[in-house]
């Protein structure tokens with residue numbers, strides 16, 4: 001069996017019919033080649049090819065978190081199913097250095113070696129929610145940009161990386177008590193241009209929100225085409241749209257669509273994000289959809305969960321899809337209290353009482369995250385990812401995501417299953433997007449999610 005990457009290299013960027021057996025063509029593409037390349041330019045990505053893969057190749061990637069290596073050891077990754085994998089996180093420091101101290105720095109070389117032995121690109125992501133504090137100052141001046149470029153290039157050569165991913169959450173915004181200025185987006189572009197100038201061969205990507213980087217007025221930029229000239233792609237983080245700490249009702253973590261959601265619940269989706277980024281001049285074929293292999297749990301009492309009026313009024317689910325023995329639950333029930341409920345078996349109770357990176361006193365509590373794998377190993381989903389008998393269940397056909405209600409925990413979990421990933425894969429193919437990025441590799445269970453999105457796009461390994 002040839003590695004997936006080699007098979008993919010035989011595909012043209014316009015999703016032409018495969019020239020080798022073993023690859024299933026995308027169902028839609030043959031009929032309508034590159035449907036939304038309209039917003040796009042004819043300018044190809046500026047990069048060359050670092051390891052024999054054309055940059056027009058599909059991106060089938062995931063983030064690999066150094067701190068969850070016990071759940072998914074490097075030698076158990078399905079490398080052949082990925083075109084690249086991105087190690088998380090390297091953290092930029094106030095002094096301009098970039099450190100891996102919060103991830104397993106000793107593991108990174110093993111990660112790179114394992115990737116390369118499968119002809120998979122090894123990337124490193126810089127930043128993250130708590131790691132974006134100093135981006136703004138590190139790109140603020142010409143001197144600082146030069147230092148930061150040099151620090152980034154040092155990592156590339158030290159670890160033999162094929163690319164860098166920038167996860168600045170977010171330029172021009174405080175995020176997690178980040179330094180920020182109205183010039184962040186423009187400075188970020190200047191930085192990326194300089195980096196690209198010095199590194200024409202490596203893959204450069206950025207993880208981004210559902211709306212384009214803000215301009216100096218704080219509104220989404222109307223023209224981000226400059227970023228498309230220096231980045232190979234951006235990964236749109238279509239998750240955490242609803243969550244227990246920031247929403248007043250339960251809602252989808254990772255909605256495919258939201259224009260079909262009830263008024264007031266339209267809070268962004270893959271559909272809205274692709275529209276927003278392409279309208280601002282980012283070509284569809286440089287957009288990668290970032291997918292969630294996890295869900296969020298919310299405290300919901302039994303009355304709200306099974307509220308017949310809410311079930312009826314928000315009945316965007318098909319009763320034929322109800323798994324055996326499950327009971328219908330409300331669409332957007334109110335959250336019972338402000339507590340974050342316990343998540344899956346990997347969730348840990350934070351004791352609180354320490355100062356966080358913003359200098360705030362932390363409170364005791366759960367993280368409330370349910371990996372897809374945790375739902376299976378916890379016995380809430382079966383080996384195929386189907387909700388088990390006795391749970392409350394709903395599949396929301398607008399967001400294309402399911403919810404389960406675990407009554408004895410008073411917890412509703414909004415998550416993604418293989419059906420959700422397949423729907424997103426179909427959307428990726430229909431829209432002519434570059435591919436997918438999964439947060440995070442360890443969240444999947446026996447590749448159920450990965451295989452679902454891959455086969456929906458038309459990537460299938462020859463057996």
Ligand SMILES: *[C@@H]1O[C@H](CO)[C@@H](O)[C@H](O)[C@H]1NC(C)=O
Nearest residue numbers: 094095096137138140141144
């Ligand atoms: C430039 O970077 C240094 C640290 O390397 C930092 O102290 C300084 O504030 C930065 N300059 C600006 C304008 O942010």
Ligand SMILES: *[C@@H]1O[C@H](CO)[C@@H](O)[C@H](O)[C@H]1NC(C)=O
Nearest residue numbers: 048049050198199200201202
């Ligand atoms: C880019 O790749 C080519 C071919 O592998 C190599 O010869 C060249 O030195 C690389 N350029 C840079 C700037 O790394």
Ligand SMILES: *[C@@H]1O[C@H](CO)[C@@H](O)[C@H](O)[C@H]1NC(C)=O
Nearest residue numbers: 256257258259260261271427
């Ligand atoms: C999103 O929902 C709208 C209806 O509001 C529908 O027309 C459109 O086809 C949906 N798109 C996807 C990708 O589901």
Ligand SMILES: *[C@@H]1O[C@H](CO)[C@@H](O)[C@H](O)[C@H]1NC(C)=O
Nearest residue numbers: 249309310313314332333334
């Ligand atoms: C369902 O509950 C949510 C949260 O309270 C509420 O916003 C929404 O209006 C309810 N929907 C219906 C149709 O009752």
Ligand SMILES: *[C@@H]1O[C@H](CO)[C@@H](O)[C@H](O)[C@H]1NC(C)=O
Nearest residue numbers: 301302303304334335336337
């Ligand atoms: C259930 O939760 C809702 C919303 O928080 C609240 O209005 C209601 O009183 C609760 N019902 C019970 C029985 O606790």
Ligand SMILES: *[C@@H]1O[C@H](CO)[C@@H](O)[C@H](O)[C@H]1NC(C)=O
Nearest residue numbers: 299300336337338339409410
């Ligand atoms: C919120 O509800 C959960 C489930 O009933 C309960 O365990 C928890 O103690 C409640 N938290 C607060 C702050 O009331």
Ligand SMILES: *[C@@H]1O[C@H](CO)[C@@H](O)[C@H](O)[C@H]1NC(C)=O
Nearest residue numbers: 381382383384385386387388
């Ligand atoms: C999973 O799916 C396979 C194939 O459809 C089926 O044979 C098997 O019984 C299913 N397993 C469970 C636990 O439902």
